[in-house]
Amino acid sequence: MDLIPQAFSDAVLLAGLYTLMAVGLSLGFGVVRIINFAHGEMIMLGAYGAFWLFTLFGVDPLISLPALIVVGYVVGWLLFKGFIAKVLDAPHINQILLTFGLGLAIQHIAIILWTGNARSATPVYATSSFLIGDVLVVHGRLVAFAVAVVMVAALIAWLRWSETGLATRAVAENRAAATLMGVDVRRIYALSFGVSCALGVATGVVVSFILTITPFMGFPMLVKAIAIVILGGLGSIPGTVIGALVLAFAETFASYYLPEGSGWAEGIAFVLIIGILILRPRGILGEAVET
């Protein structure tokens, strides 16, 4: 049996999930210029939100997705106003420590509220699948991929055609010029950070029925998201998509075609990332950043 079509399908679906995981982080950095180390915890909160709505009220994660996105936006906006805004002009190390600390605090609150027990939502499509020829497609993965495509398309459309989206791009490109053009930079920062967190929460909703939910699930996802964002080019949405594709294809094909490949997959993917960054330090589609 030829495994290449199956490997290709698996890699594309995984890339969708990775894109969704990283795109919010990329937006946040592109506009606010702060790497949000609490992004993994946003994913975790989204997963718990979807899980509890599913378990307690029988609400399907896809039904709860829009509401949780709004909640994620509000939480992000409040985090920006309450914490991030205070370190905008502080040294990078302060910004890193703040977001890292926020992440740890959220993680520990989650442990207190929900214990460290492993959980997972179980809608029917999470474990059903169909065959296209010899290629098996899991509904849950396909749903995640579809959500990722819709979310990224909506994000790109918003950035390209809406007034606030254009203002956001202006701030991302040149903060001083945007200010001179009358853009309220602080408002755009809060908006972008809110959208970034909303995307993190959306990722959590999607993984709630694919992966195991624990208060600690965010950090490994954050590491992967950071790798994708750096690989694609910090702050570049198309670059993030390409970074996710590179990582997903490298991991999947290593898993299929190397002995004990699943064990080596992540290591090989990160070696590949290091190689690309040596050749092109600013990432695949990244631009030089003025420091």
Add this chain to the structure above:
Amino acid sequence: MRYPSNLLFLAGLAVALGAAPASAQEPLKIGAPVSTSGRYVAYGAQAKNGIETAVEVWKKVRGDKVAGRPIEVLFRDTQSNNAITVSLMNAFIQTDKVNIIIGPDGSNVAAAAVPPWKKLDDRPIWFMPGGSSDVIEKEVGPDPYFFHTYAWSYYYHENNVNALKALGTKKKVALLYSDGAYGRAHIEDARKYVKEAGFDLVADELVREGSADYGPTLAKIRVRRPDILYVLVQTNDAIQLTKQIHAARLNIPYLVGTAQTQLREWQEATGESQVCWTGVTTWVPGLNYPADKKEPKLFPSAADWEKMWFEKYKTSPDFLEVGYYATTILALLAVEATQSTDRERLKEWLEKQDYQTPLGDSRFKKSRVALHQAFGTMVVFQRQKQPDGSITSVLVYPEQVATGKLKPCTQ
């Protein structure tokens, strides 16, 4: 011969003090390293429940003291962290001067606890009702003061394979294990017993701990068409792996797990995907062990104990809860019987005792390396769907306790 009266008084006082129970006013200190946060939190919560319930039952049956001493349990959180566990063990022995140690739970932290305990000449008696990794057994060695009160990892595979032998030995087996401590600790013995039983090992696949996608590994296993998929991963990975195996339509008749399938969190998180999986455990609700004849109130029948637990916690006990309960009661009985916390006397008593507990026979025997091993009797069960739609554990091995037959999956 005449002796000065004050010398006689001092001699009398010394004799009186020596005859009294050791340190009559000092509490019996039990050091309990439990993982109440971090990745082993589910185990830690069970451990704490088990010890607390044992002390409560003891006080109800025998009063507030043991050997004339109040009972003090020092619960300390390992945070599921090896370095913290090392510090806790040092503090228990050197600062708190505990008389007995019970715990810790997960195999990783349990292994980390060995060196700080082992290095001290005056180490107290140590009960371990948690860790199963045989790495721990090798590290501890034939130590006279170590009492393992749970099954070693190789017991899992011996029992699993014995249960599978009933299917005939011409079966093809695929092994799937994680690259973490759990998978690495189990894989050698799983291979050994599978091969010794005459099964045909058609796949031996490693997966990354915490991986988001097991699809590639499952696709490779599918083409080998095994009859039995034998999985060695811990709970977090097991949940998403179980769901992915269900979605992958592998059409493998027998899905074999180890410890994870008995955990409530695995059962709740996997939904319908859990049907057909087998697990191996020292305890499962419905065991029919009788009450102990000497201590029926401390060690009631398994059914009565389960009932008592359900009334208290409104849920069935998990395997560590009953293990920590039986171990703690055993420790208290040892102190009471010997009226001492002297480790030599405790050791001698423990080596001779014989109770029928809710977890089975309490006698200690030698295992591969360790001198004292109890509660290692394991049963194999299968998660089977019942006519009313519920999914329950049906005992399939050994025959004496079996409540049903091992059934192939019909995915």
